[in-house]
Amino acid sequence: MNCNEEFVVKAIGKISLEYPQLNQLRLRDLLYEALYNYDILPQEKALVASDIEERMYIFLASKRIEGASPKTLYNYSLIISKFSSMVCKPISTVNVMDVRMFLATMAQGRKQSTLNAILSCLKSFFGWLEGEEYIPRNPTKKLKQIKLPIRLRSSLNVEELERLRDCCKTVRERALIEFIFSTGCRVGEVYNVNIQDLNFNDNSLKVVGKGDKQREVFFSPKAKLYIQKYLATRTDSTPALFVTSKLPHSRLGIRSIEREINKIAARLQIDKSVYPHLLRHTMATLGLASGAKLTTIQKLLGHSDPATTQIYAEASMDDIKQEYKQYFIQ
Known part of the structure; x- marks a missing residue:
């Protein structure tokens, strides 16, 4: 990277902090045009x-x-x-x-x-x-990632999921539970969903996940029912799907969504920590147990690596015990 290129990158970085909506590619082209007949030299x-x-x-x-x-x-x-x-x-x-x-x-x-x-x-x-040739050697090249132990994540079973549903006291709580479970969305994705994103004709919506990747997810008829019931109670004009219960009814934040799920789970009184990501994991685990393909779950969850989906959707111990009794006890 020469001095002209370094200046352009620095300038774009500084200007973008002040004007985030600026077209960076267009700004880059304009800067290169302005510097065409000039050579920038570094200060000693x-x-x-x-x-x-x-x-x-x-x-x-x-x-x-x-x-x-x-x-x-x-x-x-x-x-x-x-x-x-x-x-x-x-x-x-x-x-x-x-x-x-x-x-x-x-x-x-x-x-x-x-x-x-x-x-x-x-x-x-x-x-x-x-x-970019700023350094002669990369000092991190020989360093290896720490090998992490693989832990099986415990999801909710069907009975626990139904009990969690019964613990909801408001229509917003029930809509939130049904939406997170049926779509398998990350909590950050749920936070960004707007009402207009929902296609009630085929029960689908498009979300933007990690790496700014867009994918299509689906919600169940049960989720659709409770979302429509929840929206019927709304009197605000906020575009967000889920909003605060108190005025001025702003978008429900990530931490607030987590608190809502924790509040519902506290009424359940089970020996498991229940949080939004557990509902995502439960969706994958129950889907796999019902016969869904691993590639389908991978697409719905937005995983680029199939190995990640495999960790989320491990075989349940109940299935393992049942098959062991069926095939291995002689």
Whole structure:
């Protein structure tokens, strides 16, 4: 990356922070046209203690142009800024021991999965720096992800699901339970759904999931019934499918959706932690037990890797016990 290209990326990054709706590709073309007959030269600096944060802004601008989500950019910024504050040296001199020491410090009180996410962020950052020739070598290349133990996730069975439904006290609660379970949507996807997104003719809607990927999901006739009952009680003009019960009836937030599910589950009184993602997992598990294909569940859940779906939709212990008694006891 030459100085002109570096300036364009930096400029787009800075301007986009002030004007998020700006057409970044068009701005890039205009900047290149304006600089066509010019060569930008870097300012000479004597003792640079650390340029990690400066490189981070260029990296974030590049990722923003590539279409990274605001949440992903925020996480990148958080981790790299922390790394910059702990490793005060020019980025070209950062070595594998610096990264290991940073990970060791970050490991205190954190889960192994969190450490893997931190390492993934650093690998992406330094891999990009190496590709753009800011650094001679990638210090994270030899570092491996922590191998995590595979845990079977316990879903609700049919009886527990019915009891959870019976624990709903309001039509909004029931509509929320039915919608999350029948669509298998992530809580963030539920948060973004608007009323106009729903196609009541074929009980479907399009949602945008991880990686900004759009997919079509479906809801059951039972979910349709309770959603329509819930919408009939609404007197507000908020476009969101689920809104707060109190004025001014704004969009129901992610944390509020989680609290609603927790509140319903508290009435159920079972020895399981019930939360929105468990309903998504229950949808996959019960679907597989009823004969749905793994590829169908993968598409509905929006998984790019079939292995992820396999973890969500493991065979239930009841099925395993039944087949063991049927085929293995002689």
